[in-house]
Amino acid sequence: MKPLPRSFYVRDTLEVTRDVLGTLIVHDTTEGRLAGRIVEVEAYVGEEDAACHAAAGYTSRTAPLYGPPGHAYVYFIYGMHWCVNAVTRDEGLPSAVLVRALEPLDGIELMRRRRPAARWIEELTNGPARLCRALGITGEHNGLALQRPPLLVRRGDRVPDDAVAVTARIGITKAAEWPLRWLVTDSPFVSGRRVREKARPGR
DNA sequence: TCGAAGATTGTCT
């Protein structure tokens, strides 16, 4: 159960995104270890991707996207939420994998305390901002390497192809139709409840 | 310096 090496991230972003499913994200804090299995991710693929923050070019905000692969890109959105990405490809090629949902593994009681709005365990980490809240990931982690504590990604059991689905990305307005969202089909921990309700009215 | 938009979520109707 070693951390994923940097070479894991130095590949085509779509390959990395698919392979991240099933890996484990671990945050060691003074209050204890928080960890979960990644069950939903999205790819954001460079300046030509209008939904990618790098579409704005190199700025102080997007700098980590242009930095070394295997590092975290943590951004603040809607005045209250943090979201975490893993930077991919290579320096100067700004693309990343957004972690959208986890299956909680370690530190579930601590997650419950951090996420009082969650009514049951499936709501602890089924959304990009929810999982950051539950794991205590904030701007402090922006730009950190993902190969060592406090924040790292470990190899897990590979999710077989027949358990993986690909869909359009969620919650964006630009390039929204691009099929760059991967998820573990049968996992009850994936996000997008409201989206599914919209997509299947009357059920 | 100002205004608008945003890779979301929780609450209310």
Place this chain on the structure above:
DNA sequence: GACAATCTTCGAG
């Protein structure tokens, strides 16, 4: 299903 919360970032003036 609609909308408010809340603030950083960026581009325009």
